[in-house]
Amino acid sequence: MIDTNLLSVMYMELLLFLILFPLIPAIMLYYLWSENIRGIVVTIGAGLTALGSILLLAITTGQNQSFFTVPVSGIAILMLILEILIAGYLVIVSLKAKQYLVIGFVLLQLILIGAAEWTGLQGHAETPDLIIDQFSAIMAVIIGVIGGLICIYALGYMREYQKHHPDLFDQRPRFFAVLFLFLSAMFGLVFSNNLIWMYFFWEVTTLCSFLLIRYPETSEAISNAFRALLYNLIGGACFPLAILFIILTGGPENLGLGSLIAAGPAVALIPACLIAIAGCAKSAQLPFSSWLVGAMVAPTPVSALLHSSTMVKAGVYVIARFAPVFEGQILGMLIALIGGVTFLVASCIAVSQSNAKKVLAYSTIANLGLIVACAGVGTPEALWAAIFLIIFHAISKSLLFLSVGTVEHRIGSRDIEDMTGLAGPMPRVGLMMLIGIAGMFLAPFGMLISKWASIHAFSQAVPPFGMILIIILAYGSAVTVFFWAKWMGKLLEVRKWEESIEFAISKAEWVALIILTALTIIACFGIAPISTYLLEPLLVSMYGPISPLISQSNMMIMVLMLALIVVLPMMLMKIFVPKRNLKRYMGGVTVENGLMEGSLGMKREVSLGNLYFEDLFPEAGLSRYGSAFTIVLIAMVALVILVWGAI
Amino acid sequence: MNTILAAVAFLIVAPVIGGLISGVDRIITARMQGRVGPPVLQPFLDIAKLFEKEKVGVWQAPVVLIFLHLAFMVVTGLIFFGGGDLLLAIFALTLSEVFLILAAYSTRSPYAHVGAGRELIQLMAVEPVIIITAVGFYMVTGSFAASDIFSFAGLPILLLPGVFLSMVCILTFKLRKSPFDLSSSHHAHQELVKGVMTEFSGSTLGMVEIAHLYELVILLGLMYLFFAGNLLLGLVAVVIVYLLEILADNSTSRVRWLPALRAAWVITLVLGGGNIIILSML
Numbered sequence: 001m002i003d004t005n006l007l008s009v010m011y012m013e014l015l016l017f018l019i020l021f022p023l024i025p026a027i028m029l030y031y032l033w034s035e036n037i038r039g040i041v042v043t044i045g046a047g048l049t050a051l052g053s054i055l056l057l058a059i060t061t062g063q064n065q066s067f068f069t070v071p072v073s074g075i076a077i078l079m080l081i082l083e084i085l086i087a088g089y090l091v092i093v094s095l096k097a098k099q100y101l102v103i104g105f106v107l108l109q110l111i112l113i114g115a116a117e118w119t120g121l122q123g124h125a126e127t128p129d130l131i132i133d134q135f136s137a138i139m140a141v142i143i144g145v146i147g148g149l150i151c152i153y154a155l156g157y158m159r160e161y162q163k164h165h166p167d168l169f170d171q172r173p174r175f176f177a178v179l180f181l182f183l184s185a186m187f188g189l190v191f192s193n194n195l196i197w198m199y200f201f202w203e204v205t206t207l208c209s210f211l212l213i214r215y216p217e218t219s220e221a222i223s224n225a226f227r228a229l230l231y232n233l234i235g236g237a238c239f240p241l242a243i244l245f246i247i248l249t250g251g252p253e254n255l256g257l258g259s260l261i262a263a264g265p266a267v268a269l270i271p272a273c274l275i276a277i278a279g280c281a282k283s284a285q286l287p288f289s290s291w292l293v294g295a296m297v298a299p300t301p302v303s304a305l306l307h308s309s310t311m312v313k314a315g316v317y318v319i320a321r322f323a324p325v326f327e328g329q330i331l332g333m334l335i336a337l338i339g340g341v342t343f344l345v346a347s348c349i350a351v352s353q354s355n356a357k358k359v360l361a362y363s364t365i366a367n368l369g370l371i372v373a374c375a376g377v378g379t380p381e382a383l384w385a386a387i388f389l390i391i392f393h394a395i396s397k398s399l400l401f402l403s404v405g406t407v408e409h410r411i412g413s414r415d416i417e418d419m420t421g422l423a424g425p426m427p428r429v430g431l432m433m434l435i436g437i438a439g440m441f442l443a444p445f446g447m448l449i450s451k452w453a454s455i456h457a458f459s460q461a462v463p464p465f466g467m468i469l470i471i472i473l474a475y476g477s478a479v480t481v482f483f484w485a486k487w488m489g490k491l492l493e494v495r496k497w498e499e500s501i502e503f504a505i506s507k508a509e510w511v512a513l514i515i516l517t518a519l520t521i522i523a524c525f526g527i528a529p530i531s532t533y534l535l536e537p538l539l540v541s542m543y544g545p546i547s548p549l550i551s552q553s554n555m556m557i558m559v560l561m562l563a564l565i566v567v568l569p570m571m572l573m574k575i576f577v578p579k580r581n582l583k584r585y586m587g588g589v590t591v592e593n594g595l596m597e598g599s600l601g602m603k604r605e606v607s608l609g610n611l612y613f614e615d616l617f618p619e620a621g622l623s624r625y626g627s628a629f630t631i632v633l634i635a636m637v638a639l640v641i642l643v644w645g646a647i
Numbered sequence: 648m649n650t651i652l653a654a655v656a657f658l659i660v661a662p663v664i665g666g667l668i669s670g671v672d673r674i675i676t677a678r679m680q681g682r683v684g685p686p687v688l689q690p691f692l693d694i695a696k697l698f699e700k701e702k703v704g705v706w707q708a709p710v711v712l713i714f715l716h717l718a719f720m721v722v723t724g725l726i727f728f729g730g731g732d733l734l735l736a737i738f739a740l741t742l743s744e745v746f747l748i749l750a751a752y753s754t755r756s757p758y759a760h761v762g763a764g765r766e767l768i769q770l771m772a773v774e775p776v777i778i779i780t781a782v783g784f785y786m787v788t789g790s791f792a793a794s795d796i797f798s799f800a801g802l803p804i805l806l807l808p809g810v811f812l813s814m815v816c817i818l819t820f821k822l823r824k825s826p827f828d829l830s831s832s833h834h835a836h837q838e839l840v841k842g843v844m845t846e847f848s849g850s851t852l853g854m855v856e857i858a859h860l861y862e863l864v865i866l867l868g869l870m871y872l873f874f875a876g877n878l879l880l881g882l883v884a885v886v887i888v889y890l891l892e893i894l895a896d897n898s899t900s901r902v903r904w905l906p907a908l909r910a911a912w913v914i915t916l917v918l919g920g921g922n923i924i925i926l927s928m929l
Contacts, residue, residue, distance in 0.1 A: 421755065442741075442745060443739055444742075448738055452735065455734055455778065456734075459782055459785050463924075466927065467924045467926075468924065470782050470923065471775070471920040474776075475775045477774060478771045478775050481745070482767050485748055485749070485770075486767060488745075489751075489760075489763055492749055492753035493753065493755040493760070494755060551732075553731075554732050561722060561742075564718065564722070573708075573711055576714065578704035578705075578706070578707060579701060579702045579703060581705060582705060584705055584754065584755065584756040584846060585845055586757060606757055608755070610764065611764045611767075
């Protein structure tokens with residue numbers, strides 16, 4: 001037996017290490033102009049962070065939820081000062097850019113959190129600062145490993161990026177510093193038990209994303225960065241409101257995540273809903289979602305980071321934390337519906353997009369919607385599905401973003417139509433992209449397992465909401481199959497084996513891509529152990545005894561299917577070699593593959609375009625209706641809160 | 648033990664049953680069109696002939712993908728008739744379909760490309776109904792396991808009439824019947840040549856045909872579930888549904904894919920969705 005005291009000290013030190021350590025490379029990188037030294041610092045920094053997070057997960061396995069108080073005084077004051085400084089910085093840049101609405105919300109938030117801390121500090125409440133359980137540890141691994149890989153990938157990518165944008169001032173020192181600051185803030189967020197702490201880290205992630213989105217410094221980038229900031233501040237204003245509400249009604253002893261959730265829906269439901277609205281803004285749910293689409297102007301590693309391991313995952317993390325509070329509540333169902341509508345609308349919009357990054361963006365929004373829907377339903381099975389969605393989405397989506405980024409630098413386009421037959425000239429990256437896409441929607445891969453569990457979970461949710469969510473999910477997943485499969489098809493339309501153009505891809509990019517591809521497959525094989533050793537103990541500690549989730553035999557079938565998919569193609573490629581290769585049938589005279597001779601003797605290149613149905617799924621119209629619908633839902637949430645608060 | 652037997656039986660018996668059904672289908676279709684039609688065993692003869700042809704292709708990827716299409720169609724059947732989770736069977740079916748579509752795309756033939764697009768539309772039209780059907784069965788029987796639904800004592804159709812009707816509607820697409828320009832059908836003279844299958848020949852095409860026989864049996868098995876409590880009634884109902892499909896095929900040969908997609912979605916939403924929402928409120 002390990003001495004529990006020793007363990008708890010080690011534990012807390014590891015948590016603090018993960019929060020504080022990334023700041024060291026961040027500060028170093030800020031002052032480093034040498035590319036070689038930067039490479040070393042980033043690699044070591046990312047590596048240590050990733051190792052730390054894996055160690056944490058290893059220790060957490062089999063442990064109960066634990067809380068820690070950091071024995072240093074004055075942290076709350078320091079945080080308040082930093083918050084004022086951040087607010088000051090935001091006010092100054094917004095003044096320069098004449099973004100007065102942003103200033104308004106910055107000041108509003110500052111007043112709210114100031115008021116909350118003022119009243120809260122007077123009560124001298126003893127709330128543990130940090131929380132650690134399997135959920136936080138899983139989030140930490142996602143942040144540490146995937147975030148770390150993205151930082152390493154960025155080394156190679158940003159070198160190319162600066163070559164492609166010679167007129168852009170090289171701000172890479174600041175860029176990498178912000179990346180590590182972002183990781184630090186994310187660790188802080190997922191380890192915070194004290195909501196005041198969590199809010200502080202929450203604001204830092206908003207600041208980081210603002211700085212990263214405006215990196216290209218074009219007018220579009222700046223205005224999109226301000227939009228991201230504004231939407232996050234609008235949603236974020238609900239966070240201090242929740243803190244204020246807790247202090248005014250329940251007393252400051254409920255300021256801790258653990259005690260608040262334990263207090264049950266009667267106390268926690270209203271603050272949980274307020275924080276969930278803040279979470280919806282952060283995780284780009286309708287009506288806030290346009291900020292994440294606009295964030296696509298930033299360099300690809302930023303998109304990958306925002307979409308997979310940080311930012312949007314912070315939003316769904318807090319909503320999922322409150323899942324036990326939402327279970328069986330009408331307010332929870334309204335939150336779930338916001339997610340459900342977002343899932344359906346964003347999936348439909350993705351059909352009409354041919355820009356690869358936009359497809360990825362809308363699919364992220366859609367999948368986050370599904371996570372929010374699961375969290376809103378709040379049953380153990382739904383939370384199980386939500387956490388698995390978070391894990392698998394983080395892996396597959398980062399792989400997809402990074403491979404699209406690499407392809408973009410090689411073929412000079414991020415349009416899916418330009419990727420026709422990409423498996424020919426870029427066989428390895430093409431294969432990775434195919435695996436990433438398969439990971440997003442096909443059967444034995446992770447995302448689909450979660451979708452499966454969500455259908456199980458929704459079938460038992462409060463009628464008729466559960467059924468409405470099922471119908472939304474049924475249509476949404478039909479559309480999802482459509483837009484992913486046509487992308488996969490595009491990649492496979494190989495004309496002939498052309499010269500490989502993969503030679504100029506940097507080592508840093510390969511490392512990240514290969515590890516993420518491996519993780520996509522390994523995580524699927526590991527679904528049963530992850531469920532048994534991490535999620536089930538977590539769910540038992542949150543809900544008490546739970547009924548069996550997806551049965552072991554079904555998981556075995558999934559693993560067998562996965563093995564089939566991984567092994568069969570490799571074997572078959574050797575067995576099924578055609579005796580003769582024939583030309584394609586073109587209805588006319590095929591001159592050579594891809595060229596045909598028409599009736600007037602003209603030679604024409606065959607070009608194949610995919611279906612996008614812009615008229616059936618118009619982006620502008622759908623987002624308008626989707627936003628209107630979700631605004632109504634949020635208004636309903638607000639109304640219920642007000643009425644309940646009045647009673 | 649029983650489930651393993653059922654699974655093995657499916658592996659061997661399903662293509663035989665599927666072949667016989669499609670043989671009878673061809674005769675009935677021919678009679679409706681004033682022809683005599685081929686012998687009942689024609690589907691088997693066709694497939695046997697295909698496997699004797701020379702192995703040619705555009706490159707090897709399509710063959711590999713077609714093999715996976717067949718393999719996962721069989722897996723779907725094994726899960727379904729082996730009594731496994733209905734949703735898992737549905738996802739395996741989708742996976743199998745996606746492999747067929749990818750095979751068509753990978754040939755890079757214009758006809759196969761358009762055909763693959765159509766096949767995807769078909770998938771998009773059909774997916775919601777199938778998921779709603781699975782949930783409908785869960786609500787009636789309290790389980791997603793096919794074995795529990797097969798051995799359910801009552802008649803699920805009594806509670807799921809709307810779901811059943813929308814299932815009948817989409818079965819037309821699933822069996823590659825009307826609308827005739829949707830992916831690939833047996834009708835001659837359509838503008839897509841043979842849609843997804845344009846570039847497949849010999850044993851590759853043979854595998855597609857075998858997969859289709861399995862699919863036929865799986866789909867009819869799914870229809871049978873609506874009458875699970877009564878074997879005789881179930882068989883009669885499945886025969887009637889299949890005859891209706893043949894009739895629909897021959898009487899709606901000019902329906903295009905867009906109205907078909909819209910109709911499928913609206914019918915699913917109103918009948919299927921309405922059905923399970925009302926059922927959940929009861």
